[in-house]
Amino acid sequence: MKQNTLLTIVCCLTVALFGCAGQRAEVSPSQLADQVFSAAAIVTMDDGAPDAEMVAVKAGRILAVGSREEIAPYIDTETKIIDLGSATLVPGFIDPHSHFSHAAGAASWANIAGAPVGTMASIADIIEEMKLQQQRNQSGPGEWVVGFGYDADTLSDGRHINRDDLDAAFPDNPVLLIHVSFHGGVLNSQGFAQINYDENTPTPEGGIIVRRPNSNEPLGLLMETAWFPAISVLPRPQGEARFANLVKAQQHYAANGVTTAQDGLVGYEEFELLKEAAARNDLFLDLVALGSYAEVPKFAAEHTEYKGYQNRLKLGGIKIISDGSPQGKTAFFSEPYLTGGPGGEQNWRGEPMMPVEQFDAVLGAVYAADMQAFVHANADAAIDMLLSAHRTHKANTAEDSRTVVIHSQFVRQDQLQAYAKFGMVPAFFSNHAYYWGDVHVENLGVERAHFLSPMRSATELGLHFTNHSDYMVTPLNPMFTVWSAVNRLSRSGQVIGSNERVTPLQALKAITLDAAFQYFEEDQKGSITVGKLADFAVLNANPLTVEPMDIKDIQVLSTYKEGQQIYAR
Structure with missing residues (x-):
């Protein structure tokens, strides 16, 4: 009798709060939510249920997603209601490529x-x-x-x-x-x-x-x-300052709505520091570290323990660098730069970071260690190196190896097709359209410059692509990264490759669901879907409905990691 009375009271409360009507559906006590989030807009990134009014969370995971009426049964007197008002709730941003340690060391x-x-x-x-x-x-x-x-x-x-x-x-x-x-x-x-x-x-x-x-x-x-x-030879922080800097770096990422960060190239000594920070429970974001190609055996020995997260630290794979940067005119092209090299070199195509034979051997060693390869390759000649080495060694890696081609900025159409054939993930860098689009036109000509980070072409091939800031190369701001993919404007206001612009939804997917796919984490992150982690970013506007030019002005109001608020503006 008392239990039925309590249910009646709760039902009345939910009717008053959420406008639900009819008999309250029965749920077991284990299904009652710890938290319920409501917002003016909830962008789930789940094609099966793209919109919702409320999200129920229990023990850091998403319990239910739906309308107010659908979520009402999960609420009791102990449930914390988090009303976000006019804000927009989106999945927490997943950083496809940046350099977390740079943020920690640059104070x-x-x-x-x-x-x-x-x-x-x-x-x-x-x-x-x-x-x-x-x-x-x-x-x-x-x-x-x-x-x-x-x-x-x-x-x-x-x-x-x-x-x-x-x-x-x-x-x-x-x-x-x-x-x-x-x-x-x-x-x-x-x-x-x-x-x-x-x-x-x-x-x-x-x-x-x-x-x-x-x-x-x-x-x-x-x-x-x-x-x-x-x-x-630069001096590094010592003692407790090392860990304090890691906390400050995480705060910066959280302030940008990021719930999973990447440290895009760490030596083994740096990885040891991250392990110590994890053991101290200093990490409140998930951190994916990429080990240096110069120390594959050491990282291979850590792979079994850190293939999954240990106190929020994960060894995502090995970073291999095949060429330089296009803005520094060291990216490796099959055709020359129009303006010569950085030291005045003529007929300059850039150059590989290492001899082809060495690159081939390094990729082979990574595949043999059953580790995911993250290959920095900006220009087409460097990408040719990767594709050739992959063909040589692909029998030694899993069929679904998801080799990540970081930047892939000046990839050719035939190389995109090879990505699709081999299941590779291009990690694009559309911020270049703004910061160096005009420079690329001058150095490379319109045809090459306008095929920068060709997201529309990748979409048409069914590729899972991601998009990043390469922080600290450009600011971390994920909303600017979305804006650059949608608009592709340069500093001077020129559109750099109008045919390669994507929709706001496609651009958002590159830093949520497809970013989770890049890390083999799509069953845990990247969308607001039942069973996944309750990682959320709260925005002051909906990137899918504002004017495309206004996307970069959207602000992060708060960030939640597994239901716990880790940042509030």
């Missing part, structure tokens, strides 16, 4: 990017900002002064900054300006001394050392393998 670096990421418009601006950073860090003689986001294409000087510019301003400190691509940097004389580079230093295979005219002396800019020594 002491100056932002020397051009607009809109930074405010640098000239070499003088950069030097002034670097001096301010030197003061903020209280850097004494001999201590590094570092900036990130350096991009000569945004400067009014029409040339690269060089060691002479930096030496005049920083005679007593080593200086590194990290190129916006994170594939190179500019050093001053003190910096070159730190890495033992002088006129007798040979250019390493796969690298570029820009030399002073009529001399063999390094002028400042290093790219690809030539800059590795510089990044390796």
Whole structure:
């Protein structure tokens, strides 16, 4: 009798709150929700039930999705009702490719990017900002002064900054300006001394050392393998600061609606730090780490334990780098750049990061270890390398291996068809259309530049494609990434490849459901579907219904990981 009375009271409450009518359906106590979310719009990303009014959550998983009447039976007096009002609820964003460790380690670096990421418009601006950073860090003689986001294409000087510019301003400190691509940097004389580079230093295979005219002396800019020594000697945080920085990085990702992040290239020492952070329960986001191709045996030994999440840390696979960056003019093309190489090289096609034979052997080792390959390949000649190596070794990997081709920016149509044949996942980078679309037209011509990140063509082939920020190369903002895929506008307002624009729904899928597919997690994440994790982002507008040009202005109001709020604006 008492139980029936309680049910009657609960039914009356739900009628009052949710407008349901009729007899309340019976559910077992184990099916009563811990939380119920309601919102003006709920974008489920589930084709079977694309819209809903409410979502019921229990123990961090989605219990039910539907109308108010359908969800009412799951509610009792203990259920927490989270009314999001006019906001839009979407699946938590899944980061297909970024560099989490960069976010964790860059607290002491100056932002020397051009607009809109930074405010640098000239070499003088950069030097002034670097001096301010030197003061903020209280850097004494001999201590590094570092900036990130350096991009000569945004400067009014029409040339690269060089060691002479930096030496005049920083005679007593080593200086590194990290190129916006994170594939190179500019050093001053003190910096070159730190890495033992002088006129007798040979250019390493796969690298570029820009030399002073009529001399063999390094002028400042290093790219690809030539800059590795510089990044390796930078001081790193020590002690508890390492873990505090990881927490700050997670907060930044959560503020952007991200519930699963990627650390896109970690050495084994960095992975050990992430393992320690996980053991301390410092991770409140899921973090997918990609091990370096230089240490495959070490990561292969970790694969069994970290193939799935351990305290939110997962070893997603191995990152292999086959070429450089198109904005740095080091991506490897089958046809030359129209404007020469970064050091004035003629008939310059870029170059592979490693010899073809070595690349083939590395991919073979990853497949033999039964690990997923994440291959950085920007341009078509690099993609040809990958496809050739895959054909050689595909018998040693699972049929559904889902090799991820990171960036795939200047893939050809025939290569897209090969992706479809082999079940590969292109991880596109449509932000390039805005940040460097105009530069690509100048360097590559309209035909190649406008086939940048060809999402519409990939859709027509039935490919699962993802889309990313490559943070810190461009800002993390997922809504800007969606906007760039939908509009493909450059800085100057030109449409870079109108035929390759996609719908807002397709663009959103690339950072939710298909991003989950990339990680073999589509049964757990990526859509608001019964049984999946209750990972949500709350937006102040619906990206499917606002004007396409307004998508980039949508803000994240809050973020939930397995039903727990991890960010509130």
